[in-house]
Amino acid sequence: MKNRDPGRASSAPPRREGENSDQAVVVEDGRAKSNEPVSSAVAEPEATTLRHEPHEPPRQPLPAKLFEKRTKVHNKRIDGPFRRFKWLVMLVTLAIYYGTPWIRWDRGPYAPDQAVLVDLANRRFYMFGIEIWPHEFYYVAGLLIMAALGLFLVTSAVGRAWCGYACPQTVWTDLFQHVDRFVDGDRNARIKLDAAPLGLRKIVKRAFKYTIYLVIAFWTGGAWIMYFADAPTLVRDFWVGEAAPAAYITVGILTLTTFTLGGFMREQVCIYMCPWPRIQTAMMDEKSLLVTYKDWRGEPRGSVKKAKKNPEKFGDCIDCLQCVAVCPTGIDIREGPQVGCITCALCIDACDKVMAEVGRPRGLIDYATLEDCEKEANGEVARPPWKALLRPRTIAYFLIWGSVGLAMLFALGVRSHVGLSVSPDRNPPYILMSDGSVRNSYTLKLRNMESRPRAMEIALQGLPGAVMWTDTSGRDAAARTQVKTVPADQVLVVRAYVIAPEGVDTQEFSFRVTSRDEQRESAETEARFDTPGGSE
């Protein structure tokens, strides 16, 4: 920029020495625009409206549209082994979801008889024979860890099988697509109906379809709250309008989400909203099992007719687009593995059928690892897909997953069903009695995790010469042990007054609580006895 004459700046396009003139000036929208920045400090006012073109090389035009409008997926009916497996998984998962709250489980007279129950009001979590208290929340954390590791394990073993078969989004999308098919007919009929103008027939059909959607959605939301209260009672309360507002709100929200996510958003949830495909994509490698189109076999594509004329020129794919028609996410697997593919394997069913019809071997689209595909393409013998399961990573995941599970089972098996927590009074820390002895007060919480009342013995450990009494027993009953009956499945709060003779030093001691039944479970908790003698 040296020797620039300010007066010249706007009058002529600035030019650097030795520079090609047509690079310095760009003609855009019929105007000459400088390629050199024009400082507004030196330029004439109109120069500031001149666009400069600093890109070197000039910028690439973007694709005409960045936004891709959604094309509605109308997936075609297909039958085959994978479709049948999908039916089965759908049946089982839905049965589990809708049915579990109705399973009864006898826990005696003091606890609810629902097999799986998250009892928020009483802060208990019941799962068949297991009962979890709030302070044992690490079991729930453990379950979540197992669930996460389980997903890793499944992904590493069979790719996105979770997405393809068991994910609620997939199951409900599948369910709603069956409703579409039931009401509007198969793919072609649905496409036609979509394009048709809004007439009476269409309105009736749409109304009928959305009603079914709503019923399913409501049922789904309704089943959810059954996990949080006694199911039969809640159903009655719900219909007579006596259930908690939270119940109605929850059902309302879940009905709405099921209706929109399952009825309308469908594959867009998988493609745009769900984080799991992204994580999975990062976990996949060339050894992961996935649904693959074997392009070396299929390409170049050509219709049966063309292939008959020219057998050498064409591959196995007859370009019938059946694989695209059946795909619930509406993608073309022949473009290669992609985030939109949930590996539901319906395209395998479709293509296998086509191959059988045209008399070519099955498996043009198939479960395979990319590594095996490459081998196969090079003419080596293909490994059976199940061999892909045995890989170190899968085994490692399995071992970790299994050991977390075993550790939890072990911990559940040996956990004690009594508990004791001690909080000393700090205001005042000690009380001098008239005979010179010293009294400390404690609040004890005795926990009985059995679903029957239990007698428990509280005993002092250490602190020689000391005795105690409680708020309900009175000082006359002072002794080194006290017996209390703790109600079933509850925490009993006991005020304990411990009195030690004159001259006792500040010291540590402990309370021990022992159940007075054949289990004789016990728990011990440390505490401190304060005296006027000062600390330690």
Add this chain to the structure above:
Amino acid sequence: MTNKRIDEPTGTETVGHEWDGIEELDTPMPRWWLWTLYLTIIWGVIYVILYPAWPLVDRATEGVLGWSSRGELAEEMSVVDQARVSMREELSRIPIERLPENSELFTQAVAGGRSAFQVHCSQCHGSGAAGSKTLGYPNLNDDDWLWGGDLKAIEYTLVNGIRAPGVEDTRTSLMPPFAGVFEPAQIDGLVNHVLSLSGKATSSSSGAQLYQDNCSICHGPAGEGDRELGAPRLNDAIWLYGSSREQVREQILNPKMGRMPHWIGRLDPVTIKMLSAYVWSLGGGEEFVEVSENPAVEVDEEP
């Protein structure tokens, strides 16, 4: 100025200005956003109709529901009061010495007493009812009671106070000041004797004699005290104003005498009952022993 054009890569119109080569696209607002805006407007209109909204000079528009946060609070309070009415009624009927027999009512009384104590009593006795030795407020947790520690005696103290001016039935006692009455050596002997009652010093015959002549009428020959007179026990480990030689001497020469306000008239009888139950439950409460019909001389004999 309007130099609008369609931006080729995005297909969106520009706003028509250019600043240093920078142009702005006139992107329409996302539909969901617009709809949210419309919904909030509708919500706002409904809200203004239903609830208090526009501030006026001295109040706000009322809203057709007639709701107000003050009204809601009053409603909640009355619900709580309703729930407590039966408990308070029952409490007012039961004689206080029978209260511990009804353990549920007793627990409720203690809980109510605890909160009343924090409001009315903790200023002197401390939030843990531990009192203060330097200020001379007694510890209510221990088993030493100047005026009796059963439920009825505690209630009486609460109702009438201690040395409360203008209250006829107030608890009262007087320790005469002995400043100028004794020689310093005599005082030393007396202090020694008082401390010896609880084994903290060795007595001398002159000290014992002085005690016998001047103190034993109220405090008893062995320093056992007298609750009827409000004379503290001297042969125990608890010293309201301190147990050092200096403090004892000071208390003989220029005695401090604490006061406690009477609570009848300020608190309703049920609250006083609850307070008594709470104080009694702190761990030093004594059993009630029936000796006399007259509550003023209700005294618990030492076991």
